[in-house]
Amino acid sequence: MSGDKLHLDHQTLLHLLAQMVRIRVFERRCAEMYQREKIRGFLHLYDGEEAIAVGVMEALTPHDAVIATYREHGQAIARGVPMTHLMAELFGKVEGCCRGRGGSMHIFDRARRFIGGNAIVGGGLPLAVGTALGDRMQGRDAVSACFFGEGAVDEGEFHESLNLAALWRLPVLFVCENNYYSMGTALADAESVTDIHAKAAGYGVASEAVDGNDVVAVELAARRAVGAIRAGGGPQLLECRTYRTRAHSMFDAQLYRDKAEVEAWKQRGPILRFQTWLESSHLVFDDEVAKLEAAAEEEVSAAIAFAEAGHFEALEDLERFVVMDEVPA
């Protein structure tokens, strides 16, 4: 899986599509479960941005660390976090990956080095610098992939972290999911320079802007960047330009953007584009798409059933894990 060459064989292409469809179906059912009050709190869905998580994760190994955002279901699924534990977490059940303590915005999975959804915009960037530092000081060949939205670029942490990572030439892949709106504020209303990848140059960080709705392009760019990082070239920044086609969170009247704009981006959505291309190029057989869609539906339904059947943490354990007894091995 390593290297910056992409072998577009039949199975690989189907896999990319299947990963994106799994995320899309998961998110649709999340919306449904939210409206049925099975899921509460804030819920941020990933519709339209699937190509980024799927493409970047393909370029990583299990040794690498992933630091995620609060819109991280797709990042978690693409990283391999089981949907059962993910959905149970959203249901607040003890079978959830964080025993119901994290919820939608704080998904952690130690076994997959998935170090958190982070609901403080920009809060994960310093962490990624730290995991990269720790890995390098211990001689590990590992990259820390840090996802953040373009809103995080407004924060000081973005600039502090790029600087520190570059200063110490740390193995960090900064992945900016630029969906053009930080909640309801358009990029141009928040940043004086809207070409985000250009900001990296100020810190001597190599960067690239890529069509974030093209899963193959994202994967190729991620492989290039990860390859350069592993070669000792220091951090890299990948700006993936995309669009979320759903509301910011569930309770959002979307007063800040036109329906026509949303509709236009939907037509350029990563799944629609990739699937259309595969079909028109005869790269998939007739029933393969239907099969992987059915499989995704089945997987998510099973995850919902798993979450439904789960249990709530005992109240006696309310204060557990506030103070740790030991560092988990």
Added chain:
Amino acid sequence: MTVITYREACKQALRAALVADPRVFMMGEDIAAYGGCYAVSKGLLAEFGAERIRDTPLSESAFVGAGIGAAMAGMRPIVEIMTVNFSLLALDQIMNNAASIPHMSGGQFAVPLVIRMATGAGRQLAAQHSHSLEGWYAHIPGLRILAPATIEDARHMLAPALADPNPVLIFEHVMLYNVEAELDERIDAVDITHASIRRAGTDVTVVTYGGSLPRALAAADTLAAEGIAAEVIDLRVLRPLDMTTVAASVARTHRCVIVDEGWKSGSLAAEVCARLVEMVFYELDAPIARVCSAEVPMPYAAHLEQAALPNAGRIVAAVRQVVRPA
């Protein structure tokens, strides 16, 4: 017995930690080439090299966050923040990541990180370098907060702090760095769980910590000459508070004065007071009194700064009022 400074005790602790565990490294502003704002880390760069003694940019949020990340990746970082006022630039990382991730992740991740910082007033550094905000940090579940006030604690608290799987913040009072005392070499370890009775007495319990301990002990000397036997308790650990020791003392003396360089409103002193009321209300024979800093941003001029701070005279007056009410 050798006489050393508090600063030297801190340095010995750091050196011992760096020798003992290759996972330990330091980072912070001007700790390496400069030798540390308060010269605590002077000489460590030459001994341990730039990989383990790391100067950082003036990016508190980034280097504290990097300490958290490195701790989660298996290292045992010691992060130095020049002074507690600067730590506010990293408050997000300390609160929202270090203190929250273990619980938020359902126990999947621990954050074995030590953050040291200078605190307190007395050096005419005015309002942006002199405050005592450790009480704010003591508010946060998931953190352990230490305030070494003696040479022994300065020398020995670091090792158990590094062994703790949780984030530990160590507050070193700026007025203690030059204090000299004999280091009892028979003591080779201290706990980071208990308060300590620094002087026994029967008439009143004076509860304090950090830079106010020498003032409280001086006050106790004065009071002894008046026939008032004050028991002086050094909290040592500001979170979790060892209220068992404090409450047991107050149950014996029936009176309590709390000395805290923080502001009175919403302070650590307020917390100790509230817990005493919860725990030993029916043992109290007088209202609990507090000696805290005046509620002003710390002023520059020496006479104003001194007027704002707790001192032995104010402690003596408070104790007199509690023990022999007018």
Added chain:
Amino acid sequence: MPSLGPDMESARVIEWLVKPGDTLHRGDVIVVVETDKGAIEIEVFEDAVVEALIAPLDAELVVGAVMARLRVAGESGTDARAVAATERVEPTVSSPAPAVAPAPPSAVIAQDSVGTPAASSAVASAGHRRASPAARKRAAGLGVDLAGVSGSGPGGAVLLADLAAVSAPRVKRAGGFDAAAMRRVIGAAMARSKREIPHYYLGQKISMASALRWLRQANESRTVEARLLPAVLLLRAVGLALRRTPTLNGFYENGAFRAGDGIHIGWAVALRGGGLVAPAIHDVDKKSLDELMTGLRDVVMRARGGALRGSELVDATVTVTSLGERGADTVLPIIHPPQVAMIGFGRVVERPWAVAGQVEVQPVIGVSLAADHRVSDGHLGSQLLADIERLLNAPETL
């Protein structure tokens, strides 16, 4: 009405985008609702046919209310579903917590791990008298009424030091004591007892020579405040003896005997001016003589001061009356229902007593038992009296 956020309670229907008979596909927007945050489109999650639109335009609907009825593909018309309410029976309005909680939260949430309030043991007998909490606690322990203590603290507050000089318990009788009402209550209870309880009576004379000698010696080395009264020995002896005859310690209720949950002796206290109360002294068999003296002094003072707690009047599992040094030499008690026994002690009198074939003059007390024949009989009652005698003859074991 679907829930779109934790802070959403209701919304107003502003536009239906479908009509009955329309065929819907998953993801279609069918209705627009006006929320606090503006207009939001509601989608369907299944392919379906619209059966009926239930919510009229402009209607304000709480979360969970039925908006429309849909027939999901493959269903017959009779089990059509309501939009966004398919699994709901009772709408709950904006409940951010899970509907199912495994246990009542109070036990855990009301307490944190850092310091729990100390239990209050003080008795509020001093009104609004200024006093330190410690002085209040000690005064309550001594049975001292703070109203009579001059305070040296600020504003005349009573401090611990002020109590060191204070002497005896001082209690004021609570106002509004109604002797006639108490007499009626006693009368009713005793009439019921006589009517319902088949009493049997046993009596015995016991030498108090050993007990009083032991007590005299014990008191010699005690300060006046710490001295014991003979009544404490009687109380303790009864408490220990009842351990071996548990069917005399408890209640007769609903046609059956229920054993007491401990040996809680109601001690009959005569009130000056008439009347009688028998507050409970708890777990007599588990307390030392000193603890019993403290307890006895406490309940006697508070009984006379009208400051008994309600529970003390109903907790007793058995009652003891002692007529004291100025009473008759025998008492035939009436059981206090629903208790099943009562023990009475008369006055200690000097009587000739045969010891090893010789007649001596000894202090003698008459002890009597009234017990409920529905629960026990004279054989058991005799055993209790024998045990009391044995214990009083060996006072060092008390």
Added chain:
Amino acid sequence: MNEQQIRAMVADALAGIAPEVDLDTAGADQDLRQALDLDSMDFLNLVIALSQRTGRAVPEADYPRLFTLAGMAAYFAH
């Protein structure tokens, strides 16, 4: 201590023990236990109060000397 003084002291002590009794009804040679309906607990508490007010330890054997006001005055005179 004369009888007047002892009477005042006993009245003060009784205010805390049996506030409803009226000491004026008791003559100097009357047994207070009977005159005021004091039981053994009341009497012990009275002895405690007098002992504390006078600073005298009162052995149990001396109790009979304190049954009357006259006896008390004599007892506490020295």
